[in-house]
Amino acid sequence: MPVTLLGAAEIRALASELDVTPTKKLGQNFVVDGNSVRRIVQVAGVTAGERVVEVGPGLGSLTLAILETGASVVAVEIDHRLAARLPRTAAAHGVPESALVVVDADALRLSELPGEPTVLVANLPYNVSVPVLLHFLQTFPSLQRGVVMVQAEVGERLAAPPGSKVYGAPSVKAAWYGPWRLAGTVSRQVFWPVPNVDSVLVAFTRDPQPRGTEAERMRTFQIVDAAFQQRRKMLRQAVSGVLGGSSAAASAVLERAGVAPTARGEELGVEDFLRIARAS
Template identity: 85%
Template sequence: MPVTLLGAADIRRLAAELDVVPTKKLGQNFVVDANSVRKIVQTARVSADDRVVEIGPGLGSLTLAVLETGADVVAVEIDSRLAARLPQTAAERGVPDGALTVVAADALRVTELPGDPDVLVANLPYNVSVPVLLHFLETFPALTRGVVMVQAEVGERLAAPPGSKVYGSPSAKAAWYGPWRLAGTISRQVFWPVPNVDSVLVAFSRDAAPRGTEDERLRTFAIVDAAFQQRRKMLRQALAGVLGGSAAASAVLERAGVAPTARGEELSIDDFQRVARVSADSEDS
């Protein structure tokens, strides 16, 4: 029996049954168009061999599109009503037993997932999208690739290269794990309720080898945060607080091959990591 997807009428019926009113607080905008959820799954290249984690499955429209491929899915849902209903929806729609596991939890606090998923697929609310993505990449090293739907502004930031106007802390931190790219647009009209922002798909793939240790990541991210908290300042000033003063910051930057007069948006994650390594060496010497 093939898996059947949800249409707009199905989603409104489910929401009414559960007394769910989409809330801005949880960033809930449910996708009501089967072609759009299939587009996300195709962009993520999901196959029956994949173990997929979905964040925020909601009423299940994207979940069913992933399950349609034959892949196993772990769905992490913060809303207990939605988490409780999802297995029933899946069963009613032809999903075989055992293919779907629902974890009723806050995605920002999850530290273990059954089955070590290797692909991430999600429609993420704009207010938590970057923290959730970084948490999952940090916590679940088995994740090798993924596609997420996010607010256009957030997606453009995640995929931005150094030197671009929207390059910032999220861009640099996301790049720690591997390359990101914009992978498509999604019409506002496929959501219920219709949001007042545009959405994009962003795809990522994790680098084969880890970039550095956890200590090195934390040190690098602290440098990134300092650089962008005062992004108009030259790095010798912006990093003075974390590197022991302006003169010390200048010395570290010069040893790392970075101009002390540069600004944060000019540096790649490789540059930030080099600054972090030099600063660590300076403390040890």
């Protein structure tokens, strides 16, 4: 039998059965519109036979839309009640048992995933979206691309280029792994409960080769954090604490890296920060 999607009434009934009230603490807003979840899957380009990891499947709206394509899903859910119920919901909607694996865990603490998924598709809780994305990209090199629904402000920051008003540490850290782009807006009305923020889809593709070693990534991120903690200051002052302890020492490193000591962090791309890391 073909996979069918959850309707709004069934989602509310499931929540009532499980005594689940969407909580701000877990950033839960359930998608109740079938067209919206299908659109996310379409933007992600999910095809039959692919293995997809979904973070925060909740009651299963997006999960079923992914499974509808013939892909298999590893669903990571922190709420034990939702994790326990999801396989039954999937079975009732025509999903073969072998197509879905539910991992009952905190996504931020995961160090392994079954089956090496290549695609990440998720409606990410607003409060942990950036940490989850960076953790998954760092921890699971099998992930080649993905589309996530996040708060508009977060998505714009992830996809921001150098020089943009919203460009910051998350923009640089995300770019370490490859390019990001905004891939569409999402109406507040497709969620239950209706959030008081706008949402967007943001897509990424991992670069074919790692940008640097793990030690270089850690050093680069340390410099990025310092640069944006004091983003209005010139780099020679902002990063002096991690580049020799004085503005003169920092200036020497920056000059070796080919970066003007008077520049500010918001002007630099990820490759600039990597050159600074290597020069230090």
